[in-house]
Amino acid sequence: MQIGKKVHALKIPFYVTSPSGLTMERFVYIYLIYGSCEICLIDAGVVSAEEVIFDYLRRTGRRISEITLIIQTHSHPDHIGATRAIKGETGCAVAVHSSEKAWIEDVELQARERPVPGFHSMVGGRVAVDRVLENGDVVDLGCGLKIQVFHTPGHSKGSLSLLLLGYMTLFSGDAIPVAGEMPIYEDASASVLSLKKLRDIKGINHLLSSWDEPKKEVEVYRHIDAGLDYLQRIHEAVIEFAGGNPAPEPTALCRSVLGKLGLPQEAANPLVEKSLLSHLKMKDHLRIV
Numbered sequence: 005m006q007i008g009k010k011v012h013a014l015k016i017p018f019y020v021t022s023p024s025g026l027t028m029e030r031f032v033y034i035y036l037i038y039g040s041c042e043i044c045l046i047d048a049g050v051v052s053a054e055e056v057i058f059d060y061l062r063r064t065g066r067r068i069s070e071i072t073l074i075i076q077t078h079s080h081p082d083h084i085g086a087t088r089a090i091k092g093e094t095g096c097a098v099a100v101h102s103s104e105k106a107w108i109e110d111v112e113l114q115a116r117e118r119p120v121p122g123f124h125s126m127v128g129g130r131v132a133v134d135r136v137l138e139n140g141d142v143v144d145l146g147c148g149l150k151i152q153v154f155h156t157p158g159h160s161k162g163s164l165s166l167l168l169l170g171y172m173t174l175f176s177g178d179a180i181p182v183a184g185e186m187p188i189y190e191d192a193s194a195s196v197l198s199l200k201k202l203r204d205i206k207g208i209n210h211l212l213s214s215w216d217e218p219k220k221e222v223e224v225y226r227h228i229d230a231g232l233d234y235l236q237r238i239h240e241a242v243i244e245f246a247g248g249n250p251a252p253e254p255t256a257l258c259r260s261v262l263g264k265l266g267l268p269q270e271a272a273n274p275l276v277e278k279s280l281l282s283h284l285k286m287k288d289h290l291r292i293v
């Protein structure tokens with residue numbers, strides 16, 4: 005799917021099987037920026053996504069060898085799974101925030117420190133990082149295309165959002181929580197600050213996230229505000245069920261909060277628990293946005 009003059013979106017479907025044997029259908033969006041002489045990927049999707057990407061390039065009249073750069077919004081398995089194969093095929097460079105580098109270069113470290121169901125079925129192996137990005141960096145994609153880097157932590161320590169200058173297309177990775185989806189972030193207060201940072205960018209034409217449909221113009225800002233409202237609702241539920249206890253039992257808290265939010269309580273897992281517990285840092289504040 006083409007979005008604007010330079011950007012193409014590819015929806016990569018995949019399946020995750022939980023330890024209880026439950027198979028869930030998921031997807032991740034990855035994006036291709038078509039310069040006149042080079043192609044940049046924003047994330048790479050799960051293992052084998054390279055076949056979908058290469059097929060799309062051929063069908064749109066481009067060559068696989070034109071891929072010169074993959075910018076990773078962060079290091080989670082559904083974003084880096086095909087990076088090794090694409091780099092191996094094209095020799096492209098891989099860029100990521102400094103806080104995510106170790107989990108891409110040593111995927112077993114990530115599997116130990118952040119075990120998620122089906123990790124090894126999503127990731128094609130370790131990849132050497134060629135360029136480390138920081139907030140405010142501008143990446144020159146050649147042919148007059150430039151990307152500005154925004155450090156937007158919260159979902160993960162080194163989550164990046166990337167603005168294609170001139171076209172005002174913002175790639176937000178997993179930085180913006182989607183109302184009605186499972187809360188997955190490491191640090192709720194960092195998420196709030198990151199969303200405010202994105203909301204302050206004026207004139208965004210397209211918002212392209214990894215786990216939601218593309219948004220345009222006024223919808224962009226509504227979507228960011230909806231993410232902030234969702235964090236506020238989650239916060240209020242956490243404070244209500246923690247009941248002043250600074251160290252509540254995580255699974256019980258998680259089930260109660262999920263119930264209040266209308267989400268399935270059986271979906272409680274350590275990642276969701278971690279997201280909710282991160283709100284306790286702000287337990288003395290009822291409003292966080």
Ligand SMILES: [Zn+2]
Binds near residue numbers: 080
């Ligand atoms: Zn993620």
